[in-house]
Amino acid sequence: MKVFINSRPYTATGGQTILEVARAHGVYIPTLCYHEKVGAAARCRACVVEVKGRPALATSCNTPVSDGMEIVTDSERVIEAQRFVIKLALSSGNHDCIVCEKSGECELQDAAYYLKIEDQDVRNGKHPADFDESSAFIRLDHTRCILCGRCVEACNQVVVNRAARVVNRGYHARIGFGLGTSMGDSMCVQCGECIQICPVGALTAKKSIGVARFRDVEKVRTTCPYCGVGCQLDLHVKDKRIVKVTGAEDAAPNRGRLCVKGRFGYDFIYSEDRLKTPLIKENGEFREASWDEALDLVAGRFKDIIAKHGPDSVAGVSCARSINEDSYQMQKLFRGVFKTNNIDHCART
Template identity: 40%
Template structure:
């Protein structure tokens, strides 16, 4: 078996790296801070800014390390006078094309590099594009600043056309909304022909998070950050918000994906939410709710102190008084009526750790198993079915597995709307050649991307799935060895299934469900013959006895 690691030399230092790793990533992980503005570890190489140039023994000219994979025995020069002079020249050239400097409301990686190469005195020194280092001003036909989106703003004067936003929208989020219009020096980034507000952009903000210059920035709280941080000491190189904004890692409280957030807190208020890069499950991704839906935290309707009701009216109380009052009431009820007169009701919005402590409290302090929480309404049937069929009530795969599935079967699940970050992994898998089957009576966004979209009549999912099982059994698309080893009842159970689904011929399925044989057979083939397949079910299946 070929060794997964290799050895190379960078500026006289031996570096170990995995095969296939890009040279810039291997160098940075080894402590060599090769500059770049277009490269990001989540995106395919672009080579647009050229700042990551290095010298590689045996290769002609200066090589872009963002588009060159490491090789065994490679000898690399990452820093010398010629390379640094060339990088300074490239940055000066960009300064003739784009404005540079931050107003405090965003990070400007371009300005940070210009400061590093002594082209500007401070990252807070905002400067319009200008002739720099003797280079002439680059003519361009910039379009006007676009503020038409409700959540983000685009300033083409600050755009260096690194294409991070274009690739982030396409390769990370799988949306492909952002593109390039016009040609040459007159080309510019755009979201459709009618501006950001008139485009299909849903405001996920991936482009904002990956923009290196501040050409794309968040709208919410920008003025507040600009006023508070727009001073020479306001923005510290390397910080996305500011040196004075506190960073807090948290978990998004909306859907069940559990995206990790990096919150910027200024003067006691959340002013920005970023996805945490390199941390699962989202690896920096967010949806519009996770990135911009944090304003409820500061709603004036939220309780900030405990309330105790007396004589039909609530009054404010201290935490000690409120806790003592609640505890005395619980004890009194338990002593008078018994432990089972008490119950606990928790929330899926809480963390796993919080819910563990809550159930421990109910079972130990109350002394009862009367415990429930809101998601039982949604997924009690799912839990029961998975325990019976798989022996485990939780998902059997990770969210990231969707990206590597040979076929994904989505049934009764509008994933793009309800779990957008999970959907990004499905879309990445499709871009790699994965196949998609959607079963849903109504149109959902994934229906347009599906290889096969089955639209059964309402409430006929059981007949449809039985028909698919019959086809798979008759065509021999069942791994009988796996059934014998891993399924209770083994091959005898398989024969029971065969007998149960035999009445569901393609003609009977069409009569009951309204789904034709050709589509039914193709959907079954895609799912059953893929090397690895995943089923993504949802409320459409769990909310009623017969499915969607």
């Protein structure tokens, strides 16, 4: 079908929303509560547009297009309505961008810039500091929260953990956890999905605060080293050190989701305690050895035990941190070479 946005014709398919068609063709419409992972909530009303023939402004995130629809995203009426929403959000908290981790990649900042909102339009006094620092890895700054609800939807729908929710009503509404507990004392599993989906600087990874601006990092796509699921990660690297990890939204199998280990457990890479060579224990003490020496020793011991006691005297347990191909090779070694079926995987139960 054909629709018109700001008098220009665009192709669209049935079932698409105005926002989806606009984004597909590079037409910017501000959004705050909408995210493709959790769908349209039509809560914030930042995405309103005019649709010819309709008296009221329509929320573009949940209004389906129809053939010949005429949409206006840049009229004075639309811009004023959007400016009102964004100004309210900006004045509701401490949106002092120069000290905010999210500056430069913040959806509220982008919307304010697009709508040409001036600083003096929204200064509303300083809000008292209001942090939830109870989580080991995540900081929630309530004064930067615009109550878009995306973290709640992500926790409920994407992670299906149901730790986060909106508590209280009206002016007193805020993000809460459990039955009045803090984030750290709730059933939050610290997966960080809520950080990833938060459009502003309200939820941040504690370890990444003050470490690097987004423009100073190089993103390196890799596979999580922790288990055989093989989640795809983007390492944010500055000066050859990892400063943050995010899930790769565009890649299977995780589509952005990570567990606490994959998202926050990267410090081990720099540990001085990491083994750099194989160690062989002699007379109760470890000594460094070459890979050839260590592998020859292990192979020789397997041969001795099997020769003396038979193939079923040995058993193997493959590690869940290994990739599936390694586990497959290990069972081939035990079944095909050692001639035993004593092979298992630590994650099987």
